[in-house]
Amino acid sequence: MSIRTNRSTGGAARRTVLVSGASIAGPAVAFWLRRYGFEVTVVEKAAGLRGGGYPIDVRGDAVEVVRRMGILPRLRDAHLASRRLTFLDADGTAVAAVAPRAVGGGTDEDVEVPRGELVRALYEAVRDDVEFVFGDCAETLTDHAHGVDVTFRSGVRRGFDLVLGADGMHSGTRELVFGPEPPFRRHLGYCFALFALPNTLALSHEVLVWNTPGRAAALYAAGDSAALHALLAFAHPEPPPEALRDPAAGRDLVTAAFAGAGWEIPAMVDALRRADDPFFDTVSQIRMPGWSRGRVALLGDAAHAPSFLTGQGTSLALIGAQALAASLAARTGHRAAFAAYEGGLRGLVERTQARVDAGGSALFPATAEALARRNERLRRTATAP
Known part of the structure; x- marks a missing residue:
């Protein structure tokens, strides 16, 4: 009709x-x-x-758009107000702790919500x-x-x-x-998985980011929730067709990429393998x-x-x-x-x-040299007045 x-x-x-x-x-x-x-x-x-439940940002002119739509007060009430972003080395030792805005930018008018x-x-x-x-x-x-x-x-x-x-x-x-x-796809050289797991670390209003060259993991505590939002990302030069089609193949690819990793990574991989609905994709434009x-x-x-x-x-x-x-x-x-x-x-x-390259260099340093440079920048940011 x-x-x-x-x-x-x-x-x-x-x-x-x-x-x-x-x-x-x-x-x-x-x-x-x-x-x-x-x-x-x-x-x-x-x-x-x-x-x-993973967080997204409403920034810049988009804040005015949602204000005109009448939903800005609701979003402000749900604002997550992350307080700290801590970067960790291979064994989980803190490299630097900074305000999230020091890495992601933004202003006081921006809103971060699930x-x-x-x-x-x-x-x-x-x-x-x-x-x-x-x-x-x-x-x-x-x-x-x-x-x-x-x-x-x-x-x-x-x-x-x-x-x-x-x-x-x-x-x-x-x-x-x-x-x-x-x-139309510009593959940026990484794949990632998103999933949830219990907040056994008692994190609150903060993000932990773990790196080794070509690998990254993040745990995001949205408020005082009993669950954490988790990300596992790793270098992969081309999009993996089978892993994008088959969730089991995606889990296997992530497991192989993080084999031998320390800190909380084994527990994160285990949680990914048991998750009901993980999201797997390429980092692309x-x-x-x-x-x-x-x-x-x-x-x-x-x-x-x-x-x-x-x-x-x-x-x-x-x-x-x-x-x-x-x-x-x-x-x-x-x-x-x-x-x-x-x-x-x-x-x-x-x-x-x-x-996008600035974001990639901050979150996903591909080499040991790039990781060392990133960590030194973070240390300077953390100690700046």
């Missing part, structure tokens, strides 16, 4: 938009589109919201005004002069004026329209020559994932969502709107992506 002929109460035809992805960029762009008078459907492949808290806040801000469809996804997109015909995995067929892909770094929308991911084709446009990580090493993926998604919706509202033609959206945002995206 087609919903392109939906009408507003005033009788004027509303443009209809399908948004793929109900994480951060998707509900954010849906919020702004609905405010500008669009009829919006959000489709999400998962059966429900996918949150996760990812799931932001996902829920965005969803609840828009759920009464937007159609959400969970447990489904687009399988085909047919772009034509009057809209986009969409066939969903469920077999349902619908038509929309526009389709927006906000479905993450491994975007299915991008693959349907632009082709497979590899030409998405770099595309263009973010739209026809009546389909991408936003957030689907268009320009900067990698978590920049600490800016969430903020770029929020800023881009508002910019894309505003551009569509200001222009009747989708081509002009998509071009203006990309033209206004690409400079910020490229500057952010270019900073």
